Amino acid sequence: MTHRNDRTLRVGALARVEGEGAMYVRVRGRNVEEVRLDIYEPPRFFEAFLRGRAHTEPPDITARICGICPVAYQMSACQAVEAACGVTVDGPLRDLRRLLYCGEWIESHALHVYLLHAPDFLGYPGAVELARDHRPVVERGLRLKKAGNTVMEVLGGRAIHPVNVRVGGFYRTPERTELVPLAETLRRARDDALATVEWAAGFEFPDFTHDHEYLALTAERYPLEAGTLRSTGGRAFTAADFEEHVTEHQVPHSTALHAHFTGGGRYLTGPLARYSLNRDRLSPLAREAADRAGLGPECRNPFRSILVRAVEIVYAVDEALRIIADYRPPPRPAVPVPPRRATGHGATEAPRGTLYHRYDLGPDGLIQAARIIPPTSQNQAAIEDDLRRFVADRLHLDDHDLTHRCEQAIRNYDPCISCSTHFLDLTVDRS
Amino acid sequence: MTHDGVPATIVIGVGNDLRRDDGAGPAVIEALRGRVRATLAVTDGEPARLIALWAGADRAVVVDAVRADPPRPGRIHDLGVRTAALARRPVTGHALGLGDAVALGLAVGQVPVRLRVLAIEGIDFGFGPGLTPHVAEAVTVVADRIAASLGRDPVRPAGRPSDHLFPKEDRSP
Numbered sequence: 001m002t003h004r005n006d007r008t009l010r011v012g013a014l015a016r017v018e019g020e021g022a023m024y025v026r027v028r029g030r031n032v033e034e035v036r037l038d039i040y041e042p043p044r045f046f047e048a049f050l051r052g053r054a055h056t057e058p059p060d061i062t063a064r065i066c067g068i069c070p071v072a073y074q075m076s077a078c079q080a081v082e083a084a085c086g087v088t089v090d091g092p093l094r095d096l097r098r099l100l101y102c103g104e105w106i107e108s109h110a111l112h113v114y115l116l117h118a119p120d121f122l123g124y125p126g127a128v129e130l131a132r133d134h135r136p137v138v139e140r141g142l143r144l145k146k147a148g149n150t151v152m153e154v155l156g157g158r159a160i161h162p163v164n165v166r167v168g169g170f171y172r173t174p175e176r177t178e179l180v181p182l183a184e185t186l187r188r189a190r191d192d193a194l195a196t197v198e199w200a201a202g203f204e205f206p207d208f209t210h211d212h213e214y215l216a217l218t219a220e221r222y223p224l225e226a227g228t229l230r231s232t233g234g235r236a237f238t239a240a241d242f243e244e245h246v247t248e249h250q251v252p253h254s255t256a257l258h259a260h261f262t263g264g265g266r267y268l269t270g271p272l273a274r275y276s277l278n279r280d281r282l283s284p285l286a287r288e289a290a291d292r293a294g295l296g297p298e299c300r301n302p303f304r305s306i307l308v309r310a311v312e313i314v315y316a317v318d319e320a321l322r323i324i325a326d327y328r329p330p331p332r333p334a335v336p337v338p339p340r341r342a343t344g345h346g347a348t349e350a351p352r353g354t355l356y357h358r359y360d361l362g363p364d365g366l367i368q369a370a371r372i373i374p375p376t377s378q379n380q381a382a383i384e385d386d387l388r389r390f391v392a393d394r395l396h397l398d399d400h401d402l403t404h405r406c407e408q409a410i411r412n413y414d415p416c417i418s419c420s421t422h423f424l425d426l427t428v429d430r431s
Numbered sequence: 432m433t434h435d436g437v438p439a440t441i442v443i444g445v446g447n448d449l450r451r452d453d454g455a456g457p458a459v460i461e462a463l464r465g466r467v468r469a470t471l472a473v474t475d476g477e478p479a480r481l482i483a484l485w486a487g488a489d490r491a492v493v494v495d496a497v498r499a500d501p502p503r504p505g506r507i508h509d510l511g512v513r514t515a516a517l518a519r520r521p522v523t524g525h526a527l528g529l530g531d532a533v534a535l536g537l538a539v540g541q542v543p544v545r546l547r548v549l550a551i552e553g554i555d556f557g558f559g560p561g562l563t564p565h566v567a568e569a570v571t572v573v574a575d576r577i578a579a580s581l582g583r584d585p586v587r588p589a590g591r592p593s594d595h596l597f598p599k600e601d602r603s604p
Contacts, residue, residue, distance in 0.1 A: 044558075064449070067475045111479060115535075127478075128531060131538035139539050145479040160475055 007399065023406065024253070025391055035388045037380050037410070039254040050370040055081050055339045055361050056167050062357070062372065063161045066416060068111070071104040071156065072350030073372075074165045075225050076357040081167050083240070084344025084361050087337045092330040093169040094225065095323045096155060100162070101224045101348070102320040103151025106189070107159070108351035109309040109316075110148060112414045113196060114141025117306045120408045121203040137199065140192050144313065147189035151320060154182050169334030179324045186324070190317045194289055197310040201293035206405075208390060209300040212382045213265060214273035216354060222281040222315055223274060223349045230277055231267065232298075239347035242356050248373065256377040266381040269353030270413065271308040272299050283322070286315035302386060302412040309414075339365025350375055352414055376415045383413050440469040441488045441543075442577060445476040445495040445529055452504070452553025452566045455496040455573075459549075462574035467581045478532035482541050490545040492577055495529050496566070497550040504554035505565030507573060512537065515548040549573050 007027045022038035046065055050058060058077035063070035075097060082089055089097070114137075115127040124130040131138035149159040154174060156162025164171050215235070217227030229245075230236045237245050248257040260266050275290075276298040282290065290311045299308055341363040347356045353375025360369040390409050394402055442463060448454030457473045464471065470488075474480050476495065485491040493515075497508065516534040529548070536542035551569045553562075562570065 067477065107479075111477070115478065126531070128534040128538055131535055135539050138535070139541075142479050142482060142539065142541075146483045149480060149483060159480060 007395075023387070023410065025387065025406065027391065027395065030392075030395065032388050032392045035384045035391070036253040037384050037387075039256045039380075047370045047372060050359070050367050053367050055085070055337070055359070055365040055367060058357070058359065058367070058370070059165050059167060060161075060163075063165075065372070065374075067160050068108050068416060069104060069350045069352065069355075070161045071101055071152070071165075072348060072355045073357075074162065075101060075348040076346040076350075076355045076372075077359075078165065078167050079226065079239070079346030079348060080344040080357040080359050081346075081361075082337055082344065083346060084342040084359055085337045085340055086342070087168065087335060089169055089335060092173070092328060093333075093335070095327065096170060096173060096330075097165075097225050099151065099320055099323045100155040100165070102316040102323070103148045103155065105148070105224070105316040105351050106193075106313055106320075107145050107148025107152065109313045110141055110144040110196075112351075113200065113306055113309050113313070114138060114145070116414070117309075117411055118200070118203075120411060121200075121205075121306070140195060144189055144192050144196065147185050147192075147317070150182060150185055154178065166334055168337040169330070169332075171333060173329055173333045175329060176327060179327060183321060183324045186317050186321050190285075190314070190321065193310070193314040193317045194285075197289040197293050197307065197314060200307050200310045203306070205301060205303040207301075208303060208386075208393075208409075210268075210302060210382070210386055210389070211300070212268040212385070213261070214276050215267045215269045215378075216273040216277045217347060217349050218277055219281070222278050222283075222286075222319070224319075225348050227347075227349075229347060229354065232273075232276065233265075235261070239345040239356065242345060242347060242373070243358065243371070246356075246373070246378070248377075254380060256380065257373075258380050259373060259378040260381060266385060267378070268382040269375050269378050271305050271312055271351075271353075272302065273353065274349060275299055275308045275311065282311070282315050283318040285318050286311055289314045302409070305412050305414075339363075352376055352416055353379060374416070376413075379413055379415070383410060383415065386412075439488045440490040440492070440581060441485055442467065442469050442471050442492045442581075443481065443484055443494070444471075444473045445481070445493060446473075447475065449558065449560055451555040451557050451559055452551075452562055453496045453556050454560065454562060455551040455553060455566050455570055456494040458562060458567070458570045459494045459551075459574050459577070462570060463577060466574075466578045469581055476529050476532065478528075478535050481529070481532040482536050482539075485536075485543050485546070486541055488543045490547075491543040492547045492549065492580075493529065494549045494551070494573060494577075496553040496556075498556065499552045502554050503552055504563055505569040506552040507569055507576075508548075508550040508552070510548040510550060512542060512546045512548075515546075549577070 024036040026034040059074040062073040062077045065073050119126050119130050152159040157164040213231050213233040215231045217223035218230045219227030228238055245262055246259050247262045248259050251258050279297055293307050343360045345358050347354055356373040358371040359367055362368050387409055444456035444460035446453040446456035448457045460471050460473050472484050553566050555563050
């Protein structure tokens, strides 16, 4: 029952998000008194598992945090350990890492765009119902996803938790000839990616904008495996200074730590931030696609994140093709990374946003302390703020409709609760 | 269909062997190594990956762990395509599960002609390796059942890459 002055809305389990958790919204009169993204899954203690392990182990251990974005964990882990050991991985090895990361972006974004997010805009309860009416569209999404998986298999050995990544590079690097069929697959995927942007540009987007400070890596190219952190508020710092600029804190309703800028201020990381801070670094093809889709220099409507993800798929496919075209096999698959007593930091752009790692190594190379700050946990405060404002402007809707819209608002962020800790349930309380 | 005209078969174990009984599917795959002529693969149940794995196969057998209420750990459910497609609530924390994969595959016409889903009821899906005793027993039963089934109707490997860098396809006679 809906009580106009005193309302409670509840959803037991949010659909089409990675992991499980809950949301609670309480409205009294015209005031949205409380919004909570409840994440109640027990902490997974990965930082604790890492203590006492060799400096070579974080890429394999942390990849297990997520089945959707394991490469992000491997890349941030490698970068942090290599920084600690004073080693720089460059040239073809760095390009191959970037190529592997492109594969992860393609498969993760294609999954979210087609199977998790698009049903919201087209009035379907899920991907299966969407596929029954729009089979060729979903087939296109599956082809794109498969193209990303193929990149992961060729470079990483397998699509889930790749086994070919190591500190210093790879266990094995491909010959040029091995990448030829991959390039053919990607050329077809480029057409599918462009069609995806055109298709998503035709959706109707709710009129909603936010003013979060955006945080993302910036680099010479569109950021993936490295870069300097910059914000729309003018902040600029390296991964080594991440913990000076970002403070994590516990809230009672979440087993995932919230994050804010030190000294106060929520922020948002992820595709909207990345695009808004790096639009001019997109490839010409991706930039043209963004132009045609009506994306301006900055995107402040989270519902349009599906468009940004589609543009990022175009970029990832285009970038993968560029890397393959320029590829010359390196003389060795990995550079030595001898351990030393030091602390190293790494930050890379996971599909859902900036992923930070820190490792304190002892003289024997064993890890004494580790810190991992995933994008979904950084974004919790911004998601809650979006919901608060989103609900306040739509109190005229009945409970069922409002609850449904809230779920959509959460899906805008493609939250990976499994990464932030684990699982999500939604409760909107108007009582 | 493989190049020599023999039907391609794939057996897929779905699950995470670090989430206790969720490792039943992968455990069945391990138990089948050296015993059947089929492509053996392990995956996490994400629909697009599952559909990509069984694409092109004439026959697929999928083994997954399920949760039931009331629970009867180790009970085996032998499901056809239509029944499996109705199981839309995933056991895992993933956004979509095995039931979605089958339903999605049907919607886009990407389901093998013969698809069989063997579901083993689990009880403990907590962190860590190792199956509970009844589930471990069921793994042996399911592996035997698959081996016998494929033995009666010998087939060749599907002849396409598995999701592993170093494929462990079983090609024994």
